[in-house]
Amino acid sequence: MRSKVPLLDRVMHYIVQRKGKQMRPMFTLLSARQFGPLSEPAYTAASLVELLHTATLVHDDVVDDSDRRRGFFSINALWKNKVAVLVGDYLLSKGLLLAVDHGQFELLRIVSTAVREMSEGELLQMEKARGLNFDEAVYFDIIRKKTASLIAACCASGAHAGGAAPEQVALMRDFGEQAGIAFQVKDDLFDYGAGKGIGKPTGIDIKEGKLTLPLIHALNQAAPADRQWMVRTVKQASKGKGDVGKLVAKVVELGGIEYARKAMYDHRDQALAILHKLPRTPARDGLEGLLEMTVERTK
């Protein structure tokens, strides 16, 4: 990954030292292994999805104005937005070149679609947050695009690299989509302190104007007076005002956490049902374990 630009090398070094959970390459490699021995196309796909994911994280931190990522300073906090935007573009092009250099056209098709859906999902989220839209179907549409589309792409591209037939690639895509939805609901639960070990502090999503499932459900359950107060507090929170702690408590009181947790397990179960259409192998067991980790992780 060395370039001829020292600044870029310093940023890349910083990124590589602070790896995440690497769940996306694991989804990719296990999906490949389910259909055949691991070979170069599977490793290319795994590298590409992690590069792509890293690119979107770097851009997300600009989008959200975050100064923290994985417990360390974000790229935009250390080097400013300028560098973060450009490094994100660089990572994206490096990922695509990897597929191009290895002649993996189908991989490019799968991931380009995911890149488009991810940016669409983020834009949809911003728009719906601004309009204070508390529709559950809209929430699921957003997380399907912004998060699940990439995990779906991991499983589909892995399966394709492993030599799966088109209908099996489609099945793995569906598995990844359900797993990805469960993953994002879990992430959104963390913001309400649910099931959390360490990580980002509670209430951040509300302050960033992100309307997630626990809040959406609570709002739709609330009595008119409560609802009015909650909507007002969400509006104030985006301006750094309002009692966010009390809002979080209200969401818990109205059953928002339990409801979202149930939705998460529902999608986990749907993912599992899809997976069980395939023969049991060590790779399938691995995918089950990864799915379990998705919903039981504490960070």
Add this chain to the structure above:
Amino acid sequence: MRSKVPLLDRVMHYIVQRKGKQMRPMFTLLSARQFGPLSEPAYTAASLVELLHTATLVHDDVVDDSDRRRGFFSINALWKNKVAVLVGDYLLSKGLLLAVDHGQFELLRIVSTAVREMSEGELLQMEKARGLNFDEAVYFDIIRKKTASLIAACCASGAHAGGAAPEQVALMRDFGEQAGIAFQVKDDLFDYGAGKGIGKPTGIDIKEGKLTLPLIHALNQAAPADRQWMVRTVKQASKGKGDVGKLVAKVVELGGIEYARKAMYDHRDQALAILHKLPRTPARDGLEGLLEMTVERTK
């Protein structure tokens, strides 16, 4: 280009209404026409390079914190950085999907390389500006990457789409590179008011810390006392202080404009010499015209 995200559609509508000079698609289509009749692959390539170019402009305005683009408000000024970063990513992925959907693998190879070089070039420019590096070779390396690489990709992908043999594709790439260098030197001359009709105000590059050829040459020509004052003024300019008008006048006085203009014509001549290795056709005449427009344009 319609999506399911109303916010995205509004931004896209805004962008499409404010088209630029569309020089990149013209380079692409004329390069294709030199080798054969225009057909779908050439149009795909032309659309892709314009989408890509637009994506980088949207990101550039975030990077440079510009609130103007083509005489109108920039996307980041109207919708904030968040939207601009995501719309840039969306345009990039839409462009790539265009190539994927049309099965144009070689096109993807050519443009992915350009995307990587463009972000490298921008990062290199930032780094060198910070270190106050006034090396002419570094300047040419930066503009070759950040600007000429895409115009080279236009000509190479166009030629490939038109059915050119690999050595002719390479020749057209070299032509595009020289034309692209001339194009950027011309752009940098505008900042010193040279040959300008309307457009961005003088001195912007200096304020943004961009060290371009007129300034670099003037600095390398200046007597020690002048040089010291100039370097100090460049440093102050990035903080919104210092007499930028006087610095521009000094650059003119020291022959910076004339020197850069000569360099621009040198690269134009090199481009022309490459082009003349090909048989004369209406398309070749068109490329010559485009090259002339590159160096003689007033905006």
